[in-house]
Amino acid sequence: NGPSQWQRSFQTQVTQSKIPNFGFAFDIDGVLVRSSTPISGASKALSYLQRESIPFVLLTNGGGKSEAERVRDLQEKLDVEITTDMFMQSHTPFAELREYHDKTVLVVGGDYDKCQKVAQGYGFKNVVTPGDIYTAHPDIWPFAKPFSSVYSTFAKPLPRQINPDTPAESLKIDAIFVYNDPRDWGLDAHLILDLMLSSHGILGTLSPKNGDKNLPNNGYLQDSQPALYYSNPDLWWASSYHLNRLGQGGFQAAFAGLWNEVTGGAKLTSTTIGKPTQATYEYAETLLRGRRKRLWGQVGLNDPLREVFMVGDNPESDIRGANEYRSPHGSVWTSILVKTGVWREGKEPSYKPDIIRENVLEAVEWAVEDAR
Numbered sequence: 001n002g003p004s005q006w007q008r009s010f011q012t013q014v015t016q017s018k019i020p021n022f023g024f025a026f027d028i029d030g031v032l033v034r035s036s037t038p039i040s041g042a043s044k045a046l047s048y049l050q051r052e053s054i055p056f057v058l059l060t061n062g063g064g065k066s067e068a069e070r071v072r073d074l075q076e077k078l079d080v081e082i083t084t085d086m087f088m089q090s091h092t093p094f095a096e097l098r099e100y101h102d103k104t105v106l107v108v109g110g111d112y113d114k115c116q117k118v119a120q121g122y123g124f125k126n127v128v129t130p131g132d133i134y135t136a137h138p139d140i141w142p143f144a145k146p147f148s149s150v151y152s153t154f155a156k157p158l159p160r161q162i163n164p165d166t167p168a169e170s171l172k173i174d175a176i177f178v179y180n181d182p183r184d185w186g187l188d189a190h191l192i193l194d195l196m197l198s199s200h201g202i203l204g205t206l207s208p209k210n211g212d213k214n215l216p217n218n219g220y221l222q223d224s225q226p227a228l229y230y231s232n233p234d235l236w237w238a239s240s241y242h243l244n245r246l247g248q249g250g251f252q253a254a255f256a257g258l259w260n261e262v263t264g265g266a267k268l269t270s271t272t273i274g275k276p277t278q279a280t281y282e283y284a285e286t287l288l289r290g291r292r293k294r295l296w297g298q299v300g301l302n303d304p305l306r307e308v309f310m311v312g313d314n315p316e317s318d319i320r321g322a323n324e325y326r327s328p329h330g331s332v333w334t335s336i337l338v339k340t341g342v343w344r345e346g347k348e349p350s351y352k353p354d355i356i357r358e359n360v361l362e363a364v365e366w367a368v369e370d371a372r
C-alpha cells in the first residue's frame with residue numbers, strides 16, 4: 001500500500017520548501033520503549049523521519065551507561081539509525097563541569113562501575129563509587145553485606161590522600177554526582193549524608209557546623225560541604241511494569257527527608273539537571289540544530305528552525321519543559337503528550353500539553369500535518 005495521505009502531503013511540503021523548518025525532540029521511556037520493549041509505531045515513526053531527513057533528537061532523563069552504548073541499544077531495539085550527535089541523556093551535561101575534572105568526585109547510581117566509566121569518559125580523573133568506599137570500609141554500612149560480593153567484582157582502591165588535620169590518610173570528596181538511580185538507597189544515602197555532614201568533605205569526619213540550622217545560612221556550607229548534583233528529577237517513570245516506578249526524584253525526596261530529620265530542618269542545597277530545566281532543553285536544541293545542519297548542509301538565516309515538536313509521556317518533565325522553554329534561537333516548542341507512559345487518561349495532566357495523541361506515531365502524523 002502506497003504512502004498515506006500525511007506522508008503524501010509531507011513529501012509535497014519537502015519538495016516545495018526543501019529544508020524542513022521544523023524538527024522533533026523525543027523522550028524515550030514511555031514514548032519509544034517500555035524498559036527494553038519498543039512501543040508500537042515507534043520504529044515506523046523514526047524510520048519515516050530519517051527517510052525524509054526531518055531532524056530529530058532523543059532526550060531522556062535516563063542514563064547509567066555511555067551515550068555510545070545506549071545509542072547502540074536503541075538502534076538495535078528500534079531498527080533505525082541513531083547516532084550520538086542526536087542523543088542526550090540525564091548526565092550528558094555533567095561532562096561540561098570541567099572545574100571538577102581534576103578534583104575527587106563520588107559518582108552514585110547505575111549498575112556496577114558503569115557510571116564511573118562514563119564519568120572518566122567525560123574527563124573526570126578521580127572518580128570514586130559507593131562500592132569502592134564500602135569495600136574499603138565494610139563497617140560503614142552494616143546492612144550492605146548481601147551486596148559485598150557484587151561490589152568486590154568492580155571495587156578499586158580509594159585514592160590515597162593526606163589531608164591537613166585529619167587521620168593520616170583520608171578520602172576528601174569535592175563533589176557528589178548522582179548519575180542514575182542508586183541500586184542500594186541505604187548505602188548511597190548514608191555516604192551522601194556522611195559527606196554533607198563532614199568537615200570539608202573528608203570521609204569519616206563530622207563537622208559540628210554543617211547542618212546546624214542555628215548558624216548563618218541555616219547551617220549550609222559552614223564547613224565547605226561537597227557540591228551535590230542530581231541528574232534527573234523524575235519522581236515516576238514508565239518501565240515494563242504496568243504501574244509507574246519511582247525514579248531518581250524518589251531517591252532525592254527520600255534523601256531530603258533524611259537530611260531534614262537528621263538536621264532538624266537545616267538547608268540542603270543541591271543542583272538538579274535534566275528535563276524540565278531550561279539548560280537541558282537548550283542543550284537539546286543545540287544538538288537538533290547541529291543535526292539539521294548535517295542533514296541539509298549549511299542552513300542559514302533564511303532557513304531557520306522555526307518549530308520543534310516535543311513528544312513525551314511525563315507532564316512534569318517533558319510537557320512542562322517544552323511549555324516553559326524559551327529558545328535563544330527563536331524556535332517555538334509544541335508539546336505533545338502521549339498515552340503510552342507515565343500519564344494516565346482520566347486525570348488532567350499537571351502541565352497542559354498543546355496536543356494529546358495515543359502514541360508516538362500518531363504524534364508524528366499530527367505534527368507533520370500541522371507543520372505543512
Ligand code: G3P
Nearest residue numbers: 028029060061062234237
Ligand atoms: O530513569 C528514566 C526515567 O527517569 C525517565 O526517562 O526517557 O522518560 O526521560 P525518560
Ligand code: MG
Nearest residue numbers: 027029030313
Ligand atoms: Mg518518559
